[in-house]
Amino acid sequence: MAARKIISRKAPSGRKFTLNPKVARRSFMKIAAAVTALTGLALSGRLTKEAEAKAKKSPYSQSKIVRTICTYCSVGCGIYAEVENDVWVRQEIAQDHPVSRGGHCCKGAGAIDMVNSEKRLKYPLKRQNGRWVKISWEQAMDEICSKLLDIRKKYGPDAVHWNGSAKVSTEMAYLQRKLAAFWGTNNIDHQARI
Ligand code: SF4
Numbered sequence: 001m002a003a004r005k006i007i008s009r010k011a012p013s014g015r016k017f018t019l020n021p022k023v024a025r026r027s028f029m030k031i032a033a034a035v036t037a038l039t040g041l042a043l044s045g046r047l048t049k050e051a052e053a054k055a056k057k058s059p060y061s062q063s064k065i066v067r068t069i070c071t072y073c074s075v076g077c078g079i080y081a082e083v084e085n086d087v088w089v090r091q092e093i094a095q096d097h098p099v100s101r102g103g104h105c106c107k108g109a110g111a112i113d114m115v116n117s118e119k120r121l122k123y124p125l126k127r128q129n130g131r132w133v134k135i136s137w138e139q140a141m142d143e144i145c146s147k148l149l150d151i152r153k154k155y156g157p158d159a160v161h162w163n164g165s166a167k168v169s170t171e172m173a174y175l176q177r178k179l180a181a182f183w184g185t186n187n188i189d190h191q192a193r194i
Pocket of ligand 1: 070071072073074075077100103104105106107108109
C-alpha cells in the first residue's frame with residue numbers, strides 16, 4: 001500500500017496545518033456530488049411544488065385565474081395570474097406549463113411587481129442637491145433629448161450605448177432595439193437577448 005502523503009502548510013496567522021490529499025479529494029467529491037444533485041433538481045423543476053389548497057385560499061372573492069406567460073424573456077414560462085376587477089392581484093407558478101414545468105427565475109417569480117409594487121417608478125425623478133425630485137415628463141424628455149443630441153453631434157451615434165433594464169419585457173426590448181437602429185448604432189443590449 002502506498003504511503004499517504006501529508007502536506008504541511010503555514011496559515012497567514014503563523015499556525016501550522018496539514019493537508020491530507022486523500023481526505024481533501026474525498027470532501028471535494030462529496031461537495032461536487034451534492035451540487036450536481038441540487039442543480040439537477042433545480043433544472044427539472046422539482047424544487048418547486050404546487051401550493052396546497054390552504055395556501056391557495058384567496059382573499060379575492062371575485063377574482064378569476066388567467067393562464068398566461070412571463071414576458072421577461074423568450075423562454076415564456078407559465079404563470080397563473082389572479083385578476084380581480086381587471087387588476088392583477090396574485091400570481092402562481094404554472095406547474096403544468098410544458099416548457100418551465102413549474103420553474104421560474106427570479107424575474108418571473110416577481111413578475112407581478114411590475115404592476116403593483118409600491119417601489120415601482122411612476123414618474124420621472126431628477127437628482128438635485130443629493131435628493132431625488134419629481135419632475136414633469138416634458139422636462140425629463142427635453143433634458144435627456146438635448147443631452148443625447150449634443151453627444152451625437154460631438155462624438156457620433158456610436159458614443160451612446162442603449163442598455164435595457166432586467167424589467168424590460170420582450171416587446172419593450174423590441175422597441176428599444178428599433179430606437180437604437182433609428183439613432184444609428186448597434187450599441188444596444190437588453191435582458192431579452194441574454
Ligand atoms: S424571465 Fe425567467 S421566468 Fe420569465 S420567461 Fe424568462 S426564464 Fe422564465
